[in-house]
Amino acid sequence: MKVQNNKAWWLVLPVFLLVAFSAIVPMMTVVNYSVQDIFDHSTRYFVGVDWYKQVLQDTRLHDSLLRQFIFSACVLLIEIPLGIVIALCMPTKGRMASLVLIVLAIPLLIPWNVVGTIWQIFGRADIGLLGWSLNSLGISYNYASNTSDAWVTVLIMDVWHWTSLVALLCYSGLRAIPDVYYQAARIDRASDWAVFRHIQLPKLKSVLLIAVMLRFMDSFMIYTEPFVLTGGGPGNATTFLSQTLTQMAIGQFDLGPAAAFSLVYFLIILLVSWLFYTAMTHNDKTR
Amino acid sequence: MTLRKKVVLGLYVLFLLVPIYWLLNMSFKSNTEILGGLTLWPHGFTLDNYKVIFTDPSWYEGYLNSLYYVCLNTVISLTVALPAAYAFSRYRFLGDKHLFFWLLTNRMAPPAVFLLPFFQLYSSIGLFDTHIAVALAHCLFNVPLAVWILEGFMSGVPKEIDETAYIDGYSFPKFFVKIFIPLIGSGIGVTAFFCFMFSWVELLLARTLTSVDAKPIAAVMTRTVSASGIDWGVLAAAGVLTILPGMLVIWFVRNHVAKGFALGRV
Amino acid sequence: MDWMAWTLPTALFFGFIGMLLVGMTIWELRSPCIERKGLLPIATTRGDRLFIGLLGSAYLHLLVVGATDWSVWIASVLSLFWLFAVMRWG
Structure with a gap:
C-alpha cells in the first residue's frame, strides 16, 4: 500500500515544470490563435468561434477525419491479431530468442521518413523489388497513381513498421505467465486453442489494452511515412489528419483555422485516450 | 506445431528484412546500375555512395x-x-x-x-x-x-x-x-x-x-x-x-x- | 509574451480554469474526497467528475457551434448545468 505524502510533489516538480513549459504554453497559444484572425504581429482581430464553425463544417476535414478513422481501424484489425500470432510463435529462450527480439525491433528504430523512403523505393515499378515483381506477374500496380494501391501500400508499410511493437508487448506479457499454468493444461490434455483461449488471452488482456492504445494513438497522428511515400496522393486519397493540419498551418499559414483544427483534433485524442485509460485502470482494480 | 510456428515466424522475419535488404542492396550500387535494370545483388559493388556522405x-x-x-x-x-x-x-x-x-x-x-x-x-x-x-x-x-x-x-x-x-x-x-x-x-x-x-x-x-x-x-x-x-x-x-x-x-x-x-x- | 497573442476572453477562460484547479486543490486539502459511484458507470472522485464535466462541455460547445446556428452562449449555459449535474450526481 502506498503512503499518502504530499511532499512527493517536490519529486514530481521538475517533470511538471518541464512538460508544462512544452505543453501548456503552446496549448494556450493555440487557444489564443483559434479565436483571432491574424495577419501579422500587430494586426489581429477577435473573431470568436468563427474559425471553429468554418473548420467543423469544412468537408475537407470531414473527409480526412473519415479516412483517418478507417485507417486506424484497419491498422488495429491487422496488427493486433498478427502481433499476437507472432508473439506466440517466438522462441522463449536461448540465443534465438534474443536474435529474434533484435530483428523484430529493427523497424521500430528506423526514422519515420526513412521508413517512407524504404517503401517508396521498394514499391516502385522500375527500381523496387515489390513493384517490379507484381508488375512482371501481370498485376498492374502503381502506388503513385492508383488509389487502392496507395492505400494498400500505406497499410502494408504501417504493418511492417509497427506490428513488431504489438508482438514485443505480447511477448513480454506471455513471459509473465507462470509455467504451472501450462503444466496444468498439459495434464488436462487441453488443445492449443483452449490454452490460448483460457490461459494466454486473459493474461494478455492488460498488455493488449496498452498495445491497442499505443497503436490507436500513433496511427491517428501518422504523418511522416505517408507524406514521404505518397505525399498524400493520389489526389487526397492518403491525406490523413496530421497532414491536412500541417498543410493548413505551414503551407497556407492560416493560423486561426489551423489552431481551431488543432484543438478539435486534440479533443478527439483526449476523449479516446481517456476512455482507454479509464478502461485500463478500471480493469486493474477489478482484478 | 513447432514447425508451423517456425514457418510463421520465418515468413514474418522475411517480410521485415526484405525491404531493408533492398535498401542495403541499392546503397552499394551506382545510379546507372539502379536505373539500368533490376538486379538482386549489386553487380558492380561500389562504396561511392557512402564516400559522398562521409566526405x-x-x-x-x-x-x-x-x-x-x-x-x-x-x-x-x-x-x-x-x-x-x-x-x-x-x-x-x-x-x-x-x-x-x-x-x-x-x-x-x-x-x-x-x-x-x-x-x-x-x-x-x-x-x-x-x-x-x-x-x-x-x-x-x-x-x-x-x-x-x-x-x-x-x-x-x-x-x-x-x-x-x-x-x-x-x-x-x-x-x-x-x-x-x-x-x-x-x-x-x-x-x-x-x-x-x-x-x-x-x-x-x-x-x-x-x-x-x-x-x-x-x-x-x-x-x-x-x-x-x-x-x-x-x-x-x-x-x-x-x-x-x-x-x-x-x-x-x-x-x-x-x-x-x-x-x-x- | 506578445507572440502568444493574448485576448481578453481567452485570458478570462484560462483564469477560470486556473481558479477551478486552485479551488479544487484547496477543497481537497480541507476535506479529502472519497471515491463514490453515482449515475456514471464508474466510481469517480471529485477531480474525475470535474474532468468529465469539462470534457463534456467542450464537446457540447463543438456540437452547438458545428451543427447549429445558435449563439455559443447557449452552449455555455447548458454546459454550466451539465457541469453542476455531473459534480453533484455523477
Missing part, C-alpha cells in the same frame, strides 16, 4: 546533429523522470492520478498540433535552430514515456529496501543514488533505449525547429532530390546509416528489452 560535412554533420540532440534528450528525460517515477511508485499525493493521466495525454498529442506554437515559443526565447530546442521539444513525449516505464520497474523493487536504508541513516538523495539507482539499472537502460528510439525516429518537430546549425539527418536527406532527379544511391546509403545507431543501442539492452516492453502496469 561532405553537410551530410555527416546531419548525423552528428541528430545524435547530439537525441543524447541530450535522453539525459534530460532520465534526470527528471527518475525522481518523478519514484514518487509515483511509492507515494499517493494530491492529484497524482490526474497528473499521471495529464502526462500521458502529452505522449498522445499529435506533434502537428504543437508545431506552430513551438516554432514561435523557441524563436521568442532565442533557442530556434539549437540542439537544446529539439531536445526540449522531444521531452514532451519522452518524459511521460520515461516516467511510465520507470514507474513499472520501480514498483518491482520491494519497499522494505527503502525502509531499511532510512533506518540505517541514509538521507533520501544518498539512498536514491547509492542504493536505488543501481537496483533498477536494467530499467534505466531500457528507458534510455526507448527515449533514444522515439527521439531518433521523430522528424516533424526536429525539422520545424531547426534550419541550418542543428539540422537533423532526416531533413538533410531531402537534399538528394534535385533538378536532375533523385540520387537513389546516396539516399539509400543515408537510410542505411540511420538504421545503424538504433541497432547499436538495442544490442546493449537486448537482454532486458522484453521486460521493458511490459511498459509498467499503468
Whole structure:
C-alpha cells in the first residue's frame, strides 16, 4: 500500500515544470490563435468561434477525419491479431530468442521518413523489388497513381513498421505467465486453442489494452511515412489528419483555422485516450 | 506445431528484412546500375555512395546533429523522470492520478498540433535552430514515456529496501543514488533505449525547429532530390546509416528489452 | 509574451480554469474526497467528475457551434448545468 505524502510533489516538480513549459504554453497559444484572425504581429482581430464553425463544417476535414478513422481501424484489425500470432510463435529462450527480439525491433528504430523512403523505393515499378515483381506477374500496380494501391501500400508499410511493437508487448506479457499454468493444461490434455483461449488471452488482456492504445494513438497522428511515400496522393486519397493540419498551418499559414483544427483534433485524442485509460485502470482494480 | 510456428515466424522475419535488404542492396550500387535494370545483388559493388556522405560535412554533420540532440534528450528525460517515477511508485499525493493521466495525454498529442506554437515559443526565447530546442521539444513525449516505464520497474523493487536504508541513516538523495539507482539499472537502460528510439525516429518537430546549425539527418536527406532527379544511391546509403545507431543501442539492452516492453502496469 | 497573442476572453477562460484547479486543490486539502459511484458507470472522485464535466462541455460547445446556428452562449449555459449535474450526481 502506498503512503499518502504530499511532499512527493517536490519529486514530481521538475517533470511538471518541464512538460508544462512544452505543453501548456503552446496549448494556450493555440487557444489564443483559434479565436483571432491574424495577419501579422500587430494586426489581429477577435473573431470568436468563427474559425471553429468554418473548420467543423469544412468537408475537407470531414473527409480526412473519415479516412483517418478507417485507417486506424484497419491498422488495429491487422496488427493486433498478427502481433499476437507472432508473439506466440517466438522462441522463449536461448540465443534465438534474443536474435529474434533484435530483428523484430529493427523497424521500430528506423526514422519515420526513412521508413517512407524504404517503401517508396521498394514499391516502385522500375527500381523496387515489390513493384517490379507484381508488375512482371501481370498485376498492374502503381502506388503513385492508383488509389487502392496507395492505400494498400500505406497499410502494408504501417504493418511492417509497427506490428513488431504489438508482438514485443505480447511477448513480454506471455513471459509473465507462470509455467504451472501450462503444466496444468498439459495434464488436462487441453488443445492449443483452449490454452490460448483460457490461459494466454486473459493474461494478455492488460498488455493488449496498452498495445491497442499505443497503436490507436500513433496511427491517428501518422504523418511522416505517408507524406514521404505518397505525399498524400493520389489526389487526397492518403491525406490523413496530421497532414491536412500541417498543410493548413505551414503551407497556407492560416493560423486561426489551423489552431481551431488543432484543438478539435486534440479533443478527439483526449476523449479516446481517456476512455482507454479509464478502461485500463478500471480493469486493474477489478482484478 | 513447432514447425508451423517456425514457418510463421520465418515468413514474418522475411517480410521485415526484405525491404531493408533492398535498401542495403541499392546503397552499394551506382545510379546507372539502379536505373539500368533490376538486379538482386549489386553487380558492380561500389562504396561511392557512402564516400559522398562521409566526405561532405553537410551530410555527416546531419548525423552528428541528430545524435547530439537525441543524447541530450535522453539525459534530460532520465534526470527528471527518475525522481518523478519514484514518487509515483511509492507515494499517493494530491492529484497524482490526474497528473499521471495529464502526462500521458502529452505522449498522445499529435506533434502537428504543437508545431506552430513551438516554432514561435523557441524563436521568442532565442533557442530556434539549437540542439537544446529539439531536445526540449522531444521531452514532451519522452518524459511521460520515461516516467511510465520507470514507474513499472520501480514498483518491482520491494519497499522494505527503502525502509531499511532510512533506518540505517541514509538521507533520501544518498539512498536514491547509492542504493536505488543501481537496483533498477536494467530499467534505466531500457528507458534510455526507448527515449533514444522515439527521439531518433521523430522528424516533424526536429525539422520545424531547426534550419541550418542543428539540422537533423532526416531533413538533410531531402537534399538528394534535385533538378536532375533523385540520387537513389546516396539516399539509400543515408537510410542505411540511420538504421545503424538504433541497432547499436538495442544490442546493449537486448537482454532486458522484453521486460521493458511490459511498459509498467499503468 | 506578445507572440502568444493574448485576448481578453481567452485570458478570462484560462483564469477560470486556473481558479477551478486552485479551488479544487484547496477543497481537497480541507476535506479529502472519497471515491463514490453515482449515475456514471464508474466510481469517480471529485477531480474525475470535474474532468468529465469539462470534457463534456467542450464537446457540447463543438456540437452547438458545428451543427447549429445558435449563439455559443447557449452552449455555455447548458454546459454550466451539465457541469453542476455531473459534480453533484455523477
